[in-house]
Amino acid sequence: MHSVPFRAxxxxxxxxxxxxxxxxxxxxxxxxxxxxxxxxxxSTLPPAIPAAQPVLLxxxxxxxSSDVDAVAAILATxxxxxxxxDSAQLDAMSEPQLAGYKLLIVPGGDSRVIGGNLSSxxxxxxxxxxxxxxxxxxxxxxxxxxxxxxxxxxIDVTGxxxxxxxxxxxxxxxxxxxxxxxxxxxxLDVYWQDGPQLSGWGQVVARFPDGNAAIAEGSSGKGxxxxxxxxxxxxxxxxxxxxxxxxxxxxxAYAATVVQxxxxxxxxxxx
Numbered sequence: 001m002h003s004v005p006f007r008a009x010x011x012x013x014x015x016x017x018x019x020x021x022x023x024x025x026x027x028x029x030x031x032x033x034x035x036x037x038x039x040x041x042x043s044t045l046p047p048a049i050p051a052a053q054p055v056l057l058x059x060x061x062x063x064x065s066s067d068v069d070a071v072a073a074i075l076a077t078x079x080x081x082x083x084x085x086d087s088a089q090l091d092a093m094s095e096p097q098l099a100g101y102k103l104l105i106v107p108g109g110d111s112r113v114i115g116g117n118l119s120s121x122x123x124x125x126x127x128x129x130x131x132x133x134x135x136x137x138x139x140x141x142x143x144x145x146x147x148x149x150x151x152x153x154x155i156d157v158t159g160x161x162x163x164x165x166x167x168x169x170x171x172x173x174x175x176x177x178x179x180x181x182x183x184x185x186x187x188l189d190v191y192w193q194d195g196p197q198l199s200g201w202g203q204v205v206a207r208f209p210d211g212n213a214a215i216a217e218g219s220s221g222k223g224x225x226x227x228x229x230x231x232x233x234x235x236x237x238x239x240x241x242x243x244x245x246x247x248x249x250x251x252x253a254y255a256a257t258v259v260q261x262x263x264x265x266x267x268x269x270x271x
Contacts, residue, residue, distance in 0.1 A: 048099035052081075053101075059084045087117040095133065105138045132221060134222035144227035174193060198215070202218025205217055
């Protein structure tokens with residue numbers, strides 16, 4: 001799942017002149033600094049449009065079809081109903097339509113391609129649906145890069161924080177088992193592929209061996225956000241000949257825990 005770090009100012013939303021003239025108070029913060037404190041005026045926001053299912057799983061250009069399938073399998077174990085949206089379908093959604101879902105999941109893939117195939121207004125709309133309406137967001141690997149501060153049309157639900165690769169990327173390693181540690185002292189050996197380390201934003205849920213964040217959680221306005229730099233959801237077929245110290249069932253069980261937390265907005269134990 002090739003991803004790249006984000007280091008650039010996110011593009012603000014473009015407001016229609018007519019809307020600005022007619023509703024100046026309601027849209028005061030729409031073009032403001034992403035992640036800054038917001039004064040929400042719920043009565044001025046259009047009502048959310050309820051979706052048929054509570055989860056929206058992005059499967060657009062730049063995502064890995066195998067990771068989309070892996071995430072879908074986790075959703076099935078949790079009996080969470082979901083709909084998928086490709087790039088064109090996501091571009092066609094308004095903020096109230098996005099807000100009709102409880103959770104948006106962006107899986108692994110190539111974050112440059114993901115951002116490059118969505119409009120800047122769509123990305124800004126996701127950011128505002130999270131901050132203003134309380135849409136939850138789960139970004140996995142490329143989805144975590146895409147959720148941060150980016151020159152590649154990233155969402156920036158992090159208030160300007162960007163993410164770099166986990167250190168083994170710079171040693172020429174692109175796929176490997178990595179032992180991540182948790183506050184209780186336990187570990188999981190999980191599948192990593194070109195994923196980010198997530199230090200500098202939110203609360204650290206799990207750490208890489210070098211101490212940097214492998215999983216992080218936090219808020220963006222009214223929304224709850226989880227980023228993971230590893231593939232907890234990786235099925236046994238991804239492991240190939242690599243040796244893992246924990247069974248795939250343990251990793252998948254914790255993947256379900258993370259998805260459930262993202263869905264419900266429940267904080268995971270953190271350092």
